[in-house]
Amino acid sequence: MAxxxxxxxxxxxxxxxxxxxxxxxxxxxxxxxPSMHCYACEPARxxxxxxxxxxVWSVMDEDWKLPKDWxxxxxxxFKDRLDRFRTxxxxxxxxxxxxxxxDKCQFFIGSADPKNMPVLRAELIRSVYRRNFTAAGKLFxxxxxxxxxxxGVLKEWWYxxxxxxxxxxxxxxxxxxxxxADITIIGREMTNLLGLNxxxxxxxxxxxxxxxxxxxxxxxxYKSMLEFFQDEIEEVTGVRVEPSFNRKGAExxxxxxxxxxxxxxxxxxxxxYMILFHQLGIDITWSTYASEGGNFGLFTSHDMMKRLNxxxxxxxxxxxxxxxxxxxxxxxxxxxxxxxxTMNLDLAEGSNLxxxxxxxxxxxxxxxxxxxxxxxxxxxxxxxxxxxxxLDPSRNDHRKVTFHDSCNPARAMxxxxxxxxxxxxVCNHFYEMxxxxxxxxxxxxxxxxxxxxxxxxxxxxxxxxxxANAVKYVHEKYGVNMLANVCAIDRAVFPxxxxxxxxxxxxxxxxxxxxxxxVLDGEKEKTVDLRNEPLPxxxxxxxx
Amino acid sequence: xxxxxxLLQKRSRIVKKWRDVILQTYxxxxxxxxxxxxxxxxxxxxxISEGIESLYDALLEDxxxxxxxxxxxxxxxxxxxxxxxxxxxxRAVGFVFGLKKVIREELGNEILQNGSHxxxxxxxxxxxGLGLLGFDIYANCRQKISDIRVNEVRTRSYRLLQxxxxxxxxxxxxxxPNGEKKEDGASNGQHNMEAREH
Numbered sequence: 001m002a003x004x005x006x007x008x009x010x011x012x013x014x015x016x017x018x019x020x021x022x023x024x025x026x027x028x029x030x031x032x033x034p035s036m037h038c039y040a041c042e043p044a045r046x047x048x049x050x051x052x053x054x055x056v057w058s059v060m061d062e063d064w065k066l067p068k069d070w071x072x073x074x075x076x077x078f079k080d081r082l083d084r085f086r087t088x089x090x091x092x093x094x095x096x097x098x099x100x101x102x103d104k105c106q107f108f109i110g111s112a113d114p115k116n117m118p119v120l121r122a123e124l125i126r127s128v129y130r131r132n133f134t135a136a137g138k139l140f141x142x143x144x145x146x147x148x149x150x151x152g153v154l155k156e157w158w159y160x161x162x163x164x165x166x167x168x169x170x171x172x173x174x175x176x177x178x179x180x181a182d183i184t185i186i187g188r189e190m191t192n193l194l195g196l197n198x199x200x201x202x203x204x205x206x207x208x209x210x211x212x213x214x215x216x217x218x219x220x221x222y223k224s225m226l227e228f229f230q231d232e233i234e235e236v237t238g239v240r241v242e243p244s245f246n247r248k249g250a251e252x253x254x255x256x257x258x259x260x261x262x263x264x265x266x267x268x269x270x271x272x273y274m275i276l277f278h279q280l281g282i283d284i285t286w287s288t289y290a291s292e293g294g295n296f297g298l299f300t301s302h303d304m305m306k307r308l309n310x311x312x313x314x315x316x317x318x319x320x321x322x323x324x325x326x327x328x329x330x331x332x333x334x335x336x337x338x339x340x341x342t343m344n345l346d347l348a349e350g351s352n353l354x355x356x357x358x359x360x361x362x363x364x365x366x367x368x369x370x371x372x373x374x375x376x377x378x379x380x381x382x383x384x385x386x387x388x389x390x391l392d393p394s395r396n397d398h399r400k401v402t403f404h405d406s407c408n409p410a411r412a413m414x415x416x417x418x419x420x421x422x423x424x425x426v427c428n429h430f431y432e433m434x435x436x437x438x439x440x441x442x443x444x445x446x447x448x449x450x451x452x453x454x455x456x457x458x459x460x461x462x463x464x465x466x467x468a469n470a471v472k473y474v475h476e477k478y479g480v481n482m483l484a485n486v487c488a489i490d491r492a493v494f495p496x497x498x499x500x501x502x503x504x505x506x507x508x509x510x511x512x513x514x515x516x517x518x519v520l521d522g523e524k525e526k527t528v529d530l531r532n533e534p535l536p537x538x539x540x541x542x543x544x
Numbered sequence: 545x546x547x548x549x550x551l552l553q554k555r556s557r558i559v560k561k562w563r564d565v566i567l568q569t570y571x572x573x574x575x576x577x578x579x580x581x582x583x584x585x586x587x588x589x590x591x592i593s594e595g596i597e598s599l600y601d602a603l604l605e606d607x608x609x610x611x612x613x614x615x616x617x618x619x620x621x622x623x624x625x626x627x628x629x630x631x632x633x634x635r636a637v638g639f640v641f642g643l644k645k646v647i648r649e650e651l652g653n654e655i656l657q658n659g660s661h662x663x664x665x666x667x668x669x670x671x672x673g674l675g676l677l678g679f680d681i682y683a684n685c686r687q688k689i690s691d692i693r694v695n696e697v698r699t700r701s702y703r704l705l706q707x708x709x710x711x712x713x714x715x716x717x718x719x720x721p722n723g724e725k726k727e728d729g730a731s732n733g734q735h736n737m738e739a740r741e742h
Contacts, residue, residue, distance in 0.1 A: 025573075033630065035689075103577050103585065111629060112574040112588060225703070263700050434584050457693045461628040469587035495699070496692040500685075501624070 025120060026127065026147055030156035032059060035458035037162060038451065041202035046195060048206040049304065053195025064155070070194050071149060075132060077190045082133065088186050091178045092129045095119065101170035101180070106443045107163050110462030118170035118180040121160050125187055128153065158196055161187045163459060165448035166299070166331075167407035172440050184449070189301040197300065200453035204296040208308050212291040213258035219246075219288035225261050226286065229271050236532070238524030241278035243286055246319065250285035251359060253316050255373075256327025257294040257488035260509070266491040268530040269328060269509025276380065276511065279520050280360055280388070284325065290315035293332040294488065299450040306343050309335055313344050316372070317351035324353075324373040328509050330448065330487035333375065334412035341370040348372070361386040375409070377418040377486060377510060384425045390519040393428050395529070397536040399482040400429040401513065402474045404467065404494075405442035406487035416440075419486050419510050426517035431478040437470040445485075447493035460493060461500055468501035475502050483507050547663035550651050551604055558643075558650055563596045565642035566622075569635060588625055595622040600643075603670055615674065620681050627685035637678040643671055 043054035057065045067073065082089045101118040103109065108116035115121060123145070130137030130146035137146030147153065166181035207216035217225075226243050234240045244250065256273065260266035277284050290311045297304035316324055326336060353372045356365040363382045365374045383389050403423055409415040416439050424430050437443055446463030474480040483494055483505050494507040516529045527541035528534055534541065551558065567575045567589075578589035598618035605614070626636040647667075655664050 036630075103580075108574075109586065109588065112570045112578060113630065114571050114573040117573075221704075228706075262703050264703065267703060436584050454693055454696055457689055457696070458628050461689065465625070465628075466584070466587055470584055473584070492696075492700070496696050499692050499695070500628075500688055 025115065025123075026142065029152050030159050032155065032159050034060070036456060037159060037459070038198035038200045038453045038456050041197040041199040045199065045202035045206040046197060049209050049307075051195070051197065051202075052193055055195060057195075064194075064196065066154075066194050070154075073193050074149060074154070074190050077193050078129070078132070081186050081190070082129075085182075085186065087179065087182055091122070091183055092126055092133075094176050095122065095126070095178055096176075097123075098175065100173045100175060101178075104170045104173045105164075105180075106167070106169070106446065106466045107165070107459075107463045110446075110465035111163075115156075115160055116163055118164075118174075121164060122178070122180060122183050124153070124157055124160060125183060154191070154194075157187060158191050161191065162198060162451065162456075163463075165407070165444045165446065165451055165463060167444035167448055168411045169407070169441065169444065172411065181449075185298070185302075188299065192300055198450065198453070201296050201299045201450035204294075204450075205300055205304060205308065208292055208296065212287075212289045212311060214292055214294055214296060215258050215262055217258060217262065217291070219291075222258075222261065222288045222291050226270075226274065229267065229274060232530075233271050233275060236528055236530055237275070237520055237526060239275075239278065239520050239522055241274045243274055243277070244284075245286050245288055247285040248319050250319060251283040251322050252285070253290070253319055253321040253324045254284050254286050254327065255290050255293045255312060255324060256376075257329040257332060258292045259294070259488035259492055260327060261291075263492060265495065265507050265512070265531075266488050266509060268512040268515075269491065271530050272509065272511030272513075272515035273327060273376070275515040275518060275520065276389075279518060280383070282359060285319060285321070287315050287319070293327055293329045295332060295335045296450055298331055298335055305335060305339065309340055310344050310347050312336075312340070312373070313348040313351070313353070316353055317348055320352045322352055322354050323356035323368075325376060325379060326373050327376055328486040328488065328511060330406040330408040330489055332408075333415070334408040336371055336373050337413045340373070345371075358382055360388050375413070375415060375418070377415065377422055380511070380514060381418040381421045384422060389514075391426055391517045392519050393426050393517050395517050395526070395535050396427040396513055397429065398533075399427060399508075399513070400431065400478060400480045401427050401482045401484050401508075402431050402433055402471065402480045403438070403510075404433075404445070404471075404483055404485040404490060405438050406485055406490055407442060407444050407448055409486055410442050411440060415486070419484075422510055423484055423513060426513050429478075431474050431480055433470040433474050437466065443467040443470065445487075445490045445493045446497065447489050452489050452493050457496065460497065464493065464497040465501065468497050471498070471505055472502045475505055481505055484510055484513060486510055545654070545658060547651070547655065547658075547660040547667060548604060550654055550658075550660075551647070551667075554650050555600065558646055559597055559600050561646045561650070562600070562639075562643050563593055565646065566592050566596065566639040569631065569639065591621050591625055595619070599674070603667075603674070616677065616681075619674065619678055623678055623681040624685055627682050628689065633679070633682055636682055637675060640671065640675040640678050643674075644668060 037059050040057050040059050043056060046054035053067055055065050097119055099119060105116055105118050115124065127145055127147045128149045130144055131141065131148055136144040161184055164180060164184040166184050168179060168181045171177060171179040171181070204214035208214050210216065211218055223245050230241055254273070256270065260270040295305055295308050297308040312324060326332065355369045356372060356374045357363065358379065361382055365378060368374045401423060403420060405416065432438060443466040444463060445467060446460040451460065471483055481504060483498065485491065485494065486509065491507055491509055498505045498507060512530055526535060527538040567578050570578060577586065580586045580589060583590040595618045598614060602614035602618060623636070
């Protein structure tokens with residue numbers, strides 16, 4: 001790949017205008033750069049789930065070791081998906097290139113790379129569609145915006161398909177509602193048929209398939225981790241919470257992303273769930289098999305998403321629960337809200353699942369009737385509304401909080417008010433970021449859709465720039481020092497993003513704030529919060 | 545008229561041309577977008593435009609001391625962005641020297657006519673200093689990205705090591721000079737091992 005290697009004589013003659021695009025995007029070959037892509041996946045990941053072309057390969061190699069008939073495979077897959085998905089066919093045909101989406105993608109805003117304009121990113125694929133599936137494209141080629149699929153084009157597809165976080169921000173601004181995420185999903189699905197998976201997605205998929213969670217944590221380790229949290233919670237609150245595992249006959253099954261069980265700052269959110277359930281005395285159980293709310297299958301193929309999601313209903317049926325409560329996660333809720341009911345509900349046939357009703361308030365969560373699964377901020381907002389929680393928001397007075405709408409709960413679920421309602425009831429200092437950066441228009445953290453790997457940190461710094469910029473604004477204007485969110489990937493990605501752009505701001509889940517504000521039955525005099533940081537006014541207490 | 549007065553007189557024209565020097569390092573198709581005035585929709589363009597203005601004003605300040613903080617701050621905001629974009633180090637920082645060319649184009653004749661060679665030489669040296677400072681900031685940004693990468697890996701595995709009894713948390717041991725609690729809010733949410741070890 002071409003690099004910016006500067007020779008000594010060039011230093012006197014630095015050209016300030018890059019050659020790229022002078023000859024048009026279609027004639028500008030892709031330049032794959034380190035730290036802008038994720039690593040190729042190891043063959044073992046693919047073998048586990050019977051995915052095609054497992055082999056050792058590297059993104060930076062010229063030869064990606066494709067199957068000999070790779071073009072036919074892609075074209076067959078293309079045709080198959082055009083037939084199966086009417087949306088995909090429409091999105092290939094109806095774009096008028098008005099440009100409304102062009103400057104809405106955070107990866108374009110942060111990188112200024114025109115191929116990250118959603119319209120152009122889609123055009124990478126549309127051009128091949130026109131050449132192969134439209135009369136104009138077949139007859140007039142480039143004049144009709146059409147081109148053949150060759151090795152370079154395939155690499156370009158791949159490179160930019162993994163610079164889209166499937167966040168759907170662009171679709172909010174498209175007058176036709178073209179959903180770039182759908183195009184990316186199908187683009188990845190097609191390239192995965194050639195074995196072009198990335199390890200950061202393929203490994204969690206394989207682990208999830210084998211053990212139930214992305215990290216490959218086995219049941220005993222999962223249980224041990226929560227037991228470890230029991231000790232930490234007791235140390236801070238004086239209350240011993242008692243979670244139950246795989247308990248048959250429980251009323252509710254709780255499923256949350258495994259990231260919250262194993263990595264800070266999500267761990268404190270996880271402790272928040274445990275504290276909430278204990279205080280309520282709700283008949284709820286954790287599962288060490290359905291031990292993952294997230295679903296990296298969504299970033300792989302529709303079929304893989306369905307295979308991984310099935311465990312939720314199967315475990316609900318096995319345990320005999322009445323409904324499922326889901327933790328704070330992003331893409332999990334796109335899968336649950338938009339796919340799960342129609343995709344897998346048949347697996348629950350013969351189970352005890354019924355329309356969810358809060359045992360504390362009697363509230364019927366009618367919005368969840370089709371899936372039997374309720375978002376925890378809906379559940380908690382309802383508790384607060386009915387006065388079921390004793391709260392002391394001053395315990396969070398050292399936090400000046402803003403809220404980041406995670407892409408999927410916001411745009412794929414419409415979960416906009418509940419988290420805010422909860423935060424405002426557990427914190428005294430809450431400040432919104434500018435309107436064009438929140439709610440339906442929220443910017444992505446830069447790490448969605450499996451892009452939160454270690455090796456592509458530079459890509460994430462670009463994609464996360466618009467979000468960080470808005471956080472910086474409320475930090476400077478209001479002194480905001482805490483970025484709350486309802487997504488495990490946010491909690492994994494934001495600490496690094498903040499460290500670079502706004503180092504004064506920390507990251508939290510909503511239920512960490514809830515638990516810190518809760519007044520528990522039998523609690524000791526609290527001096528610290530779940531992070532072991534002193535509560536306001538307790539800075540000089542002895543055990544701080 | 546002194547060089548400084550000339551530079552003040554032609555401020556808006558010079559600043560605009562200098563900004564264009566930076567924007568020309570981006571793809572042609574993106575340059576129009578980068579000129580949009582929307583600090584939340586176009587943070588890169590706005591950071592550059594605002595940063596360039598602040599830099600120019602700070603360069604013209606009489607006292608080098610009072611100007612240096614402002615110079616660092618303005619340059620930092622621009623370099624932070626360019627350090628994570630598709631630029632080689634020379635391309636990322638090179639725009640600083642573009643100011644010389646812009647000033648020569650705009651004020652070359654006046655400098656010759658007024659005999660302001662010495663003033664120009666001194667100002668030219670300030671721009672050189674700015675370039676060197678830019679390299680320092682660029683290198684710091686790249687180092688920060690590297691630190692973030694390392695910290696992320698450690699954060700992701702810390703709890704598992706702790707649970708497995710494989711990690712040794714020095715902060716739990718009183719009297720250990722390395723066991724001080726972190727006070728830096730930047731890493732509150734993370735197990736920043738570097739902060740623990742130093």
